[in-house]
Amino acid sequence: MKKRIGVVAVLMLMVMAAIATGCSKDQPNGTNGDSTSSNNASKPSPTEESASNDAESNVPVDQIKITMNLKPDDGAVQEYKDMISGKFATFNEKYAEYEATATFYNYSPETFIPRIEAKKVDTMTYMWATETKPLAARGLLKPLDSYLDQVPELKEALNMEIVGQISRGDDGQIYSIPLDGYTQLLLYNRERFADVGLDPEKPPTNWDELTDYAKKLTDPDANRFGLQINGADGEAAWKFQNYVFQAGGEMESLVDGKWQATFNSDAGVAALEFMKDLKWTHGVAHPNVLTNQDESMRLLATGEAAMVLGDGWVVHQAVNQYGAQPSNIGIGLLPAGPQGQVGWQMGGSIAAFPNYASDEEVIAGLKFLYEYYFNIDKETVENEYLARVKGREIVGVPKVQVFSTNSDAAQMIKEAEQKYAVLPQTNIKFDPYVELAPGLMPEPPQEAQLLYKRLSVAIQTILTDKNADPKSELDQAAAEVNAILEKNVN
Template sequence: MRSNSWLGRRMFIAVVLVFVLVISACSSGGGNSPSTSNGGTTPRATNDKPDDTNKEPAGNSGEGSGPIVELTVWDAPKPEDPQKSLTEEVFSEFEKQNPNIKVTHELMPQGTNDREVFVTAMAGGNGPDAYHAAHFPIIGDWVGQGLALDLTSYWDSYADKDQFIESSLQAGTIDGKVYGFPNDMYVTGLLWNKKLFEAAGLDRNTPPANWDEVISFGKKLTNTDKKQYALTLLGMEWADWWFEYYVWQAGGDLTELQADGTVKLTFTDEPTVQALQYYKDLKWTHKIVQNNVLQSYQDNMNDLFQGRAAMTNGASGSFGEYAANGLDLNDLGFAPYPAGPSGKGPSQIGGAYWILNPKSSKEKQDAAWKYVTYMMSKEVREKYYQFQMDNGIFPNLLSVRKDVDPGQYTTNVPQDLIDGVTKAAAEARLEYYLKERLTPYVVKAVQQALTEEKSDVKVLLQKAQEAAQKEVIDAYNASVK
């Protein structure tokens, strides 16, 4: 999901949109559930050591009296949220445990883009004290803009800090400082229809292991008479989201973050060129992808649901969506991506962080930290998973907490799907640095390669790099020097 996700872009839209993507993807609704639900001046750090009470993940017992600290948090559940009753119960329990903290829960203000709404509100001094949807690809920019508090002193004193999986902290830790508290997370991988594999004479439980097998399997899985094809490509306005996986498989990336904080573009490096040529060949030479390579993400998903596409990209938080659209989970496989020339097929991790407002008072920041640790405590996370299990809501199969196992709350999920998610998460990467700003340049090159058979991928990537360097990177690098 492109967080910048399978979360800002509404990719892998699950039955319960509490885990927000793709990525565009990202819902502005309450991010309290563990289900389906990266220039400038560095913000000031909190140098005061938090109270010992911050070590309790589920909040205080409610004892004591003192001044009321009022918080505004953009995490109110939407009216249609099936978990609304539980969320309100969780809110009420926090108030009982912390009578000196009054939290006003609000929905994000209306706007065309949740990230723009947040940045605009912060610039105008109207931002929340805590926000749950700082997505993996954008948090670095927000830290540079002074929109996220340095949480390092809080984190160092947090009793449960070792209970969060290491990869969940990667994007939110910048220059050795913690700015993001993990809220939710997903991992991507190859998703395939086992029934279509079997019908094509392939082992239903064995996905392609490398690029060559993608082609050989793909030719067997493509049947024009049945309007069936092997593999979905993403060529619409999020094209760089899936394309970057192929660059990783070729051994590269689209940008390199330098030691001094500047960014180097690598659009014209050999792995990127090799990846785009392969991507193009899947369409024009091997003809194993959909005819309309510019069709929407949802149309890609519809092709999967209706048995036209045999393979696509999947995410750990989207199996509920697949089941809701008529797919039998026993007939789906999930695994790490096929290896490219690098010999590897790393998956992508995405998700969102809680961040605190650096302009809030110290009292509010302390209270907000207490609230966030409560919401992400083992007890509260397990309440959500239990509620989902009791109410037929499919969970995200990847938890940010090591001590909360989603597998214990799923009774109808094949073990091989859970194992596939775990295996994919073992070797995963963040989306490329400055993706939010560079997407249009990469997308243009990918789209031309997919729609112009005679195009030269090296020329396309050279043009994209020159434009991105001039219009984005030069100014960005100047701002961080």
């Protein structure tokens, strides 16, 4: 699923933009200058004109021009527009041999692939993390390993474990730069735990404990249920894949050189049987199973559902939209499966280069990414975290760390998270900087959105028909997904 979490250098203003941005027409591509000349602007004096000509003469003749689709739309707040244009201006001032320009383009596979085949895309494109493998497999992206060696400051700043998760193609080469990330977590209502005698400091750690906790937390007469299962649209499969990972399975696999759906494996069947038991055998799931993640946050905030699966972003919804108290939200890792297998779905955003980008453009782009996203200082981090709190963001929610865990930037972020945390850090029942990464699992690398859509139908059938057979439903869904993969990928 497409997510919207930004790195520390831009997250606060992205949040502001998301709140303030409405449906507006696209702006033409180009820099987002703050001092656009008006029709009534006076003609420059001869002295000014001469100075301008002198400045132009100092621009290198062989200046490398690069673009990236970071230009805000018309509805974005002015502070966000100023921040974007300021970052581009700072880069251009620091590197006279380059000219970086922001363009406006909302990524989608439907438009990106024909554009890249026509050689009409930006030097770098901000896109979903799910896109690295499928685009690389089609030969559409530039491999970056050798170029990263030439921009050591960026390579040293990157969390290479995360790079390995979402930025490597099937051939082992790096095809993208991770810019931000999220992961699925167990969110729970601490008051509900305490009310039934469960320790809010000890969330369930495996499927058996999850079931036992959910039973104790369920009281249908009081409209109280142990957990909420999302069954709406593609979200059903998006959440379900966590259970597949915990059962030791995968959503897709490369078999004899071809991509195939493998969510109908024994592990996938065990995962869907588990979900079916939660709904029909144990009766611990909230009866409204065909809801989306937004509704889960309402149920968590009101206590109707004591536990939900969700990414860290939705904690902001629970608090700011539905009135949950940050002190009442507990966060734990998703419980391990029957064999102790851990796995929590991760996603995020990346930057990638088209296969036809020149060596000079790639080097310039990597330097730009370093300056824009990774070259941060303590004062900037402090100011942005303070602004995020003022903007009602629930600072302190665990997220995937794209910075090298040994870097100064990671330490700055960790200190700022703790200093400005709105969510009590004692409510997080694991160490995000140590325990999160080993269980991270990427989304399906091929046709993820279509896979989610088709698999969700099977899950919805199980959640609404207690006589439906998990194996049969998964086999049917896998056959349809395989037909899509055969047509579009293999």
